[in-house]
Amino acid sequence: MSQADPLLDPTGRVEPVNQAIAGGRSLWDDARARLFHNKAAVASMWVLGVLVVIALIGPMVWVHDYRTISDARAIAPTLEDWHLLGTDLQGRDLLARLMIGLRISLMVGVVATAVSLVIGVTWGATAGYLGGRIDNFMMRIVDVLYALPFIFFVILLLTVFERNIFLIFAAIGAIEWLTMARIVRGQTLAIKGKEFIEAARAAGVSRRAIILRHILPNVIGPVAVYVTLTIPVVILAESFLSFLGLGVNEPLTSLGVLISDGAARMEEKPWMLLAPAGTMAVTLLCLNFIGDGLRDALDPKDR
Amino acid sequence: MSSLQRAFSRIPWAYTARRLLIAIPTMLAIITMAFLMMRAAPGGPFDGERKLPAATEKAIAAKFGFDKPLHEQYFDYVGGVLQGDFGPSYKTLGKSVNDLIADGLPISLTIGSLAMILGITLGTLLGVFAGLRQNSSADYGVMGLAMFGISIPTFVTGPILILIFALGAGIFAVGGLGTYPNIGMNWHNMTLPVITLALPQIAIISRLMRASIIETMRSNHIRTARSKGLSERQVIARHALPAALLPLISYAGPAMARVMTGSVVIEKVFGLPGLGSYFVNGALNRDYTLVMGAIIVYAGLIVLLNLVADILYAVLDPKVKYD
Numbered sequence: 001m002s003q004a005d006p007l008l009d010p011t012g013r014v015e016p017v018n019q020a021i022a023g024g025r026s027l028w029d030d031a032r033a034r035l036f037h038n039k040a041a042v043a044s045m046w047v048l049g050v051l052v053v054i055a056l057i058g059p060m061v062w063v064h065d066y067r068t069i070s071d072a073r074a075i076a077p078t079l080e081d082w083h084l085l086g087t088d089l090q091g092r093d094l095l096a097r098l099m100i101g102l103r104i105s106l107m108v109g110v111v112a113t114a115v116s117l118v119i120g121v122t123w124g125a126t127a128g129y130l131g132g133r134i135d136n137f138m139m140r141i142v143d144v145l146y147a148l149p150f151i152f153f154v155i156l157l158l159t160v161f162e163r164n165i166f167l168i169f170a171a172i173g174a175i176e177w178l179t180m181a182r183i184v185r186g187q188t189l190a191i192k193g194k195e196f197i198e199a200a201r202a203a204g205v206s207r208r209a210i211i212l213r214h215i216l217p218n219v220i221g222p223v224a225v226y227v228t229l230t231i232p233v234v235i236l237a238e239s240f241l242s243f244l245g246l247g248v249n250e251p252l253t254s255l256g257v258l259i260s261d262g263a264a265r266m267e268e269k270p271w272m273l274l275a276p277a278g279t280m281a282v283t284l285l286c287l288n289f290i291g292d293g294l295r296d297a298l299d300p301k302d303r
Numbered sequence: 304m305s306s307l308q309r310a311f312s313r314i315p316w317a318y319t320a321r322r323l324l325i326a327i328p329t330m331l332a333i334i335t336m337a338f339l340m341m342r343a344a345p346g347g348p349f350d351g352e353r354k355l356p357a358a359t360e361k362a363i364a365a366k367f368g369f370d371k372p373l374h375e376q377y378f379d380y381v382g383g384v385l386q387g388d389f390g391p392s393y394k395t396l397g398k399s400v401n402d403l404i405a406d407g408l409p410i411s412l413t414i415g416s417l418a419m420i421l422g423i424t425l426g427t428l429l430g431v432f433a434g435l436r437q438n439s440s441a442d443y444g445v446m447g448l449a450m451f452g453i454s455i456p457t458f459v460t461g462p463i464l465i466l467i468f469a470l471g472a473g474i475f476a477v478g479g480l481g482t483y484p485n486i487g488m489n490w491h492n493m494t495l496p497v498i499t500l501a502l503p504q505i506a507i508i509s510r511l512m513r514a515s516i517i518e519t520m521r522s523n524h525i526r527t528a529r530s531k532g533l534s535e536r537q538v539i540a541r542h543a544l545p546a547a548l549l550p551l552i553s554y555a556g557p558a559m560a561r562v563m564t565g566s567v568v569i570e571k572v573f574g575l576p577g578l579g580s581y582f583v584n585g586a587l588n589r590d591y592t593l594v595m596g597a598i599i600v601y602a603g604l605i606v607l608l609n610l611v612a613d614i615l616y617a618v619l620d621p622k623v624k625y626d
Contacts, residue, residue, distance in 0.1 A: 157340065232453075240456070273459075
């Protein structure tokens, strides 16, 4: 923030603004300090970082491919031939499948959340900014959609049409945008009427600068928190569909598919359940801890 | 005026009527969406491996009304639903969708409502316990457990509970509605499904209640109650708890929706023949009338419960004013 943007400072006097920023601590500095003070959140960020790296690089460097079928069927974890987590019923290496499954699950989480983010922010900001009758109408639609058992429609969609991963992204993203729209709209409405916006307008700040400099930063906080908390919900939703047999297609896999396969054989082959279930639990725990930490950091009134 | 009369007089009748009016287009939208989606699907419910003789195909089409134009089929269906008739099942021969719903719904409703009761009771107790000891080790312990409850999917906890309590200790049934002498909906068959379904609710509700009681304990009316010289126990029981419970009512609607979706998984894990398993099997087998019927029943329940929760909220919260 050391560079003063001439667009954001319509008076053209760059110096004092720079000094003011250097002298005080912004909302974001405070939030960052609080977030890094939260041990659970910091530990979660490290663990999640490691998991993301494993999911991205792991499948490329691991000795086994997740698709390769072998005669070593359903063997328990062993050092022999590097089947560290054993193999599945087709003799495919479970560690390789776990890494690719983690990659798919994280990808579904991020992409579907991004879908919900785009729809939700556009819808909510439009309603909040325009206000009045249009706002009323748009939010009534959200209310009606809120009451629908959407997941049943997703199940229907996935059984009726040919399944592919993009349909899963879109379908899950389309469920989750409703809350996002409500948050963004509420936040936009609240900020629009604040005195500092009026002051900025009175000082002659352009509309674009008001949106960029004053409204957006105040909306980003709650949205960021909600995004972090939506990713685990989406991952759970995907695994829910996978468990019902409606997830990604073979030989591709996801944590949900692996857990579902493992749960079916947990009596005699518990390792097939434990590794994916543990990975899923750790991933979701990390995301939830980070989301909670972010919320506490940005909204410290409950501490 | 008794408190019951006072509560009755607080029911916002105009608001209730308006909400009921909105419920009608909502339900119609659901029916239309589901209907169109299934008619848009490539392949019909009777496309088999073998090509059927033309005459047979014609007879089937006539029996289920496929030979009529689309809008007539739609109006026939909606008309039937309005009279409480969901039509014949496409795949279960000789049974109507009404029969199947009558078979499955009691099971789903039983595990669903028991799980809700368990979730609300335990969740409230744990949340209040943790919230009154904010930032103590007891608080961190409960909230840590709650985080696990939120993060671990039910289809993981379910099999693990089966492994421990059914296959291991042999206390409960592994699944299904049991074998002799424990047939039917009894504690032997229902305990594990209900607990599994309730766990995420316990976790979510305890987090909600913790935040709520913390906020309430800082509010002005608690300060007033304290300054009147009431004991801490009276302050909590008479003044803090009723106020802190309000957010729980507005969560009840979404919670019921979650429990119902959750019960689809629970029914599969435990092999229970509830509405959820009928729905999933129907979707996989393209038994369109069954799927439609199940969706309408689910949606109707969710719309109704949301309405009840909102009215209850208005009755209990003196600050809420509906125009």
